[in-house]
Amino acid sequence: MKKPSIAQLEEIAHELRVIILKMVHHAKCGHTGGPLSCIDMLAALYFYKMRIDPKNPSWPDRDRFVLSAGHTAPALYACLIKAGFIPEAEMWGLRKLGSGLQGHPKRHVEWGIEMSTGSLGQGMSIANGMALAGRLDKRPYRVYSLESDGGAQEGMMWEGAMAAGHYKLDNRVALMDYNGIQIDGFVKNIKDVHPLDKKFEAFNWHVIVVDGHNMKEIVAALDEAEKVKGKPTVLIGRTIMGKGVAIFENKPKYHGVAPTDEEMEAAMKELGHA
Amino acid sequence: MPEIATRDAYGKKLAELGDKYPNIVVLDADLSCSTKTGVFGAKFPDRFFNMGVAEQDMMGTAAGLAVCGKIVFVSTFAIFAAGRAWEPFRQSIAYPHLNVKVCASHAGLTVGEDGASHQMIEDIATMRVIPGVSVFVPADGVETEKVLEEIVRVDGPSYVRLCRAKSPVLFDPSYRFQIGKGNILREGKDLCIFTAGFMTAVVLEAAKRLEEQKISTTVVNMASVKPLDAELIVAQARRHKYLAGVEEHSVIGGLGSAIAEVLAEKEPARLIRIGVNDEFGQSGDYLSVLKHYRLDAEGVANTILKSIL
Numbered sequence: 001m002k003k004p005s006i007a008q009l010e011e012i013a014h015e016l017r018v019i020i021l022k023m024v025h026h027a028k029c030g031h032t033g034g035p036l037s038c039i040d041m042l043a044a045l046y047f048y049k050m051r052i053d054p055k056n057p058s059w060p061d062r063d064r065f066v067l068s069a070g071h072t073a074p075a076l077y078a079c080l081i082k083a084g085f086i087p088e089a090e091m092w093g094l095r096k097l098g099s100g101l102q103g104h105p106k107r108h109v110e111w112g113i114e115m116s117t118g119s120l121g122q123g124m125s126i127a128n129g130m131a132l133a134g135r136l137d138k139r140p141y142r143v144y145s146l147e148s149d150g151g152a153q154e155g156m157m158w159e160g161a162m163a164a165g166h167y168k169l170d171n172r173v174a175l176m177d178y179n180g181i182q183i184d185g186f187v188k189n190i191k192d193v194h195p196l197d198k199k200f201e202a203f204n205w206h207v208i209v210v211d212g213h214n215m216k217e218i219v220a221a222l223d224e225a226e227k228v229k230g231k232p233t234v235l236i237g238r239t240i241m242g243k244g245v246a247i248f249e250n251k252p253k254y255h256g257v258a259p260t261d262e263e264m265e266a267a268m269k270e271l272g273h274a
Numbered sequence: 275m276p277e278i279a280t281r282d283a284y285g286k287k288l289a290e291l292g293d294k295y296p297n298i299v300v301l302d303a304d305l306s307c308s309t310k311t312g313v314f315g316a317k318f319p320d321r322f323f324n325m326g327v328a329e330q331d332m333m334g335t336a337a338g339l340a341v342c343g344k345i346v347f348v349s350t351f352a353i354f355a356a357g358r359a360w361e362p363f364r365q366s367i368a369y370p371h372l373n374v375k376v377c378a379s380h381a382g383l384t385v386g387e388d389g390a391s392h393q394m395i396e397d398i399a400t401m402r403v404i405p406g407v408s409v410f411v412p413a414d415g416v417e418t419e420k421v422l423e424e425i426v427r428v429d430g431p432s433y434v435r436l437c438r439a440k441s442p443v444l445f446d447p448s449y450r451f452q453i454g455k456g457n458i459l460r461e462g463k464d465l466c467i468f469t470a471g472f473m474t475a476v477v478l479e480a481a482k483r484l485e486e487q488k489i490s491t492t493v494v495n496m497a498s499v500k501p502l503d504a505e506l507i508v509a510q511a512r513r514h515k516y517l518a519g520v521e522e523h524s525v526i527g528g529l530g531s532a533i534a535e536v537l538a539e540k541e542p543a544r545l546i547r548i549g550v551n552d553e554f555g556q557s558g559d560y561l562s563v564l565k566h567y568r569l570d571a572e573g574v575a576n577t578i579l580k581s582i583l
Contacts, residue, residue, distance in 0.1 A: 107370040116370040125331045129338020159331035
């Protein structure tokens with residue numbers, strides 16, 4: 001299948017933003033900011049880089065993705081809906097009783113949800129385990145995870161980072177959504193994680209820092225990661241929480257709340273879906 | 275009587291199972307000499323990963339290996355497996371119901387001299403409360419091997435509580451362990467003691483002492499703490515005037531509590547719970563520590579006599 005162009009990927013990311021906001025607004029709760037900050041990276045991952053097949057979701061050689069930043073679940077669900085893993089109508093079930101779209105991901109491989117996540121920092125280790133299994137079984141798949149800067153305050157994340165470096169997991173790529181905001185405010189004020197690049201370097205990772213909203217840079221970084229041998233790669237994306245909708249951008253308030261009706265109307269107008 | 279520590283039986287059996295099941299992978303957190311996973315590691319270096327002193331990472335890594343089809347055995351001391359790494363175990367292994375077997379050694383007071391920080395008298399409580407997790411406490415080397423043979427055939431998470439100290443071999447090789455079943459080791463008329471793990475041998479000894487005091491005692495070994503053999507508990511409650519649960523664990527939340535739950539719902543009866551009474555352990559050689567907490571044969575027999583006379 002032909003790879004989409006940068007312009008097409010940007011258009012996909014735009015559509016995904018609309019899906020995310022519709023889902024979270026309908027659920028009347030959940031996270032607005034994080035899904036919008038990571039979605040450009042996820043769009044590149046799902047629609048440009050990963051080898052996956054919605055018609056064969058448990059294909060043994062598929063690339064794996066673990067949403068370590070589990071609270072950005074609407075971003076993952078939007079990708080899986082758009083990619084054809086999850087039926088579109090399911091989006092209205094987000095956070096509702098009986099729905100497969102739990103508030104934080106619950107493993108459901110048929111829908112492309114590879115792992116249950118939500119407790120920060122744990123996805124790093126889980127993805128490492130998948131990468132080790134791939135190496136043991138001599139399978140070609142690669143394992144991606146989405147980490148967050150708030151999650152980088154968890155000790156377990158660094159245990160995992162150390163393990164991936166030690167085991168030279170070059171089939172392993174972590175994407176870091178570095179938007180600088182956590183629930184209680186700005187990361188730098190609460191417990192600064194800077195410098196993330198030097199931390200990962202110290203744990204023997206190949207580090208690429210990109211503008212997490214620049215599709216060209218993201219795509220180039222994902223391509224570069226594939227060529228790295230003997231090391232895992234981290235792609236640190238400098239991002240803006242709530243990116244794409246001016247009223248949400250860089251405001252800690254929108255880390256964990258759904259848009260009101262008025263905010264939703266303004267957001268849709270800005271995204272050209274009014 | 276020959277003796278073997280359940281952790282030694284674990285190491286030996288795990289290495290055997292590695293031949294039969296090529297998809298077994300073993301993880302340890304810098305304690306492979308103590309937990310005996312090193313035996314597997316020496317035989318199958320490709321399928322053994324030492325995760326270093328990082329128990330949470332070990333649980334997460336185990337989850338990742340398990341979602342990719344591996345049967346994962348994870349070992350460290352019980353305090354770290356069922357304590358420190360409890361949350362990653364719950365989130366990343368139990369919640370998605372993955373095929374990870376946590377075989378934790380040095381449970382109970384068994385680390386003796388290391389003291390309270392390394393002893394674990396809360397693990398049955400912390401593990402059995404997690405949905406879908408099975409909990410097993412084998413009494414000797416033979417039962418340890420039988421438990422391993424069974425759990426490796428069942429898809430899903432389980433916790434096996436192992437002991438550092440050598441314990442007498444109670445079962446012969448023909449013994450058949452069944453998940454969810456207890457087994458009667460000794461028949462009596464007055465008192466029934468439910469127990470598990472290292473305490474099974476202690477209780478058999480205590481039963482002899484009770485017999486001398488004219489208390490005819492049944493001893494039931496409850497290696498399968500979850501699922502628990504409720505039917506057997508109810509049957510014994512109907513047959514005996516006195517019931518006791520004896521364990522090397524806090525009296526809060528362990529085997530005694532599990533039995534009390536069954537009795538309260540199905541066959542109301544008084545149960546004497548014997549274990550560690552809401553306090554931390556302390557340093558000392560294992561048998562001295564057991565004696566201090568009245569968990570030696572004499573202490574168990576005396577506590578029961580005091581409760582029923």
